[in-house]
Each structure stands twice: as C-alpha cells, then as structure tokens.
Amino acid sequence: MPANVRDIAVIRDFRVKLMRFAEEVEGALQSMQVETQRAFDWIEQDRPMYWTVQLRKAFDLVASTRTALTTCQMRTVAGRKSSCIEEKLDYDKAKRRLQHCQEQIERVKRWSQKIHHDVDEFRGRMSALRRLLEVDIPQALALLDKSATILEDYADVPPPKTSAE
Numbered sequence: 001m002p003a004n005v006r007d008i009a010v011i012r013d014f015r016v017k018l019m020r021f022a023e024e025v026e027g028a029l030q031s032m033q034v035e036t037q038r039a040f041d042w043i044e045q046d047r048p049m050y051w052t053v054q055l056r057k058a059f060d061l062v063a064s065t066r067t068a069l070t071t072c073q074m075r076t077v078a079g080r081k082s083s084c085i086e087e088k089l090d091y092d093k094a095k096r097r098l099q100h101c102q103e104q105i106e107r108v109k110r111w112s113q114k115i116h117h118d119v120d121e122f123r124g125r126m127s128a129l130r131r132l133l134e135v136d137i138p139q140a141l142a143l144l145d146k147s148a149t150i151l152e153d154y155a156d157v158p159p160p161k162t163s164a165e
Contacts (some may be wrong), residue, residue: 015144058098
C-alpha cells in the first residue's frame with residue numbers, strides 16, 4: 001500500500017511522543033501497583049492485627065464490667081440491694097463492643113478473600129498493558145525509527161538532531 005508521507009520529521013516527532021506516552025503509562029501503572037499493594041497490606045496485615053487487639057481488650061472489658069456488676073449485686077446498703085444500673089449499662093456496652101469486634105474480624109476475613117480475587121483480576125488485566133509497554137511499544141518505536149531512516153535515505157535528507165532522544 002503506497003504511503004503519502006509529506007514530512008519525515010512528523011514520524012520522528014510521533015516516535016518521541018510515543019516514548020513519552022510509554023513513560024507516563026509506566027509511571028501510572030507503577031502507582032496503581034503501589035496503591036493496590038497498600039490496600040492489600042492494610043486488609044491482610046493491619047486490620048487483622050488491629051481487630052485482634054481490640055477483641056482482647058473487649059474480652060477484658062467484658063470480664064471487668066461483669067465483675068463490677070457481680071460485686072455491685074452482692075453489695076447491700078442499709079439492708080437493700082443496689083440497683084446497679086450503671087454497672088448493667090457498662091456491662092451491656094462492653095458486650096456490644098465485644099460483638100462488634102467479632103463482627104469486624106469476620107468482615108476483615110471476607111474482605112481479605114475478596115481482595116485476593118480482585119487483585120488477581122487486576123494483575124491479569126494489567127498484564128495486557130504490561131505487554132504493550134514491554135513488547136508492542138518498543139517494536140513500534142523501532143518500526144518508526146526504521147521507517148524514518150528509510151524515508152530519509154530515500155529522500156536523501158539528513159536525520160534531524162533532536163535532544164529528546
């Protein structure tokens with residue numbers, strides 16, 4: 001198929017812009033991988049440790065509030081048993097906190113499974129982009145350079161001196 005090339009410098013200029021595009025895509029890809037790893041680490045390491053510590057604290061709080069409630073219920077003042085309203089409220093609040101921590105641990109486990117699946121899917125999709133950056137663009141750059149060189153030789157035009165290369 002015949003080509004109608006009017007300016008060989010446009011081919012060289014396009015090659016430079018394609019190289020810049022590849023560099024920007026590489027930077028964006030690396031940034032996405034870093035952010036993905038950060039999210040992965042947060043779900044896999046940070047949150048399980050945090051909620052395990054919180055669960056231990058919640059167990060301790062339930063135990064201490066239960067002890068306080070039992071102590072209050074055994075106490076009599078002037079022959080009357082105390083109503084222990086504050087102790088009951090504290091004990092109920094501690095049990096709710098314990099339940100919340102247990103739910104969060106289960107939630108983190110579910111999110112961990114989901115993020116494994118999503119990260120695998122992300123890596124699969126990014127492999128096509130990685131192939132473009134590592135194989136297709138270098139081949140296109142070489143083809144553009146070769147085409148420009150052949151056209152310059154054909155037209156007997158010296159190649160331009162550019163500082164971008």
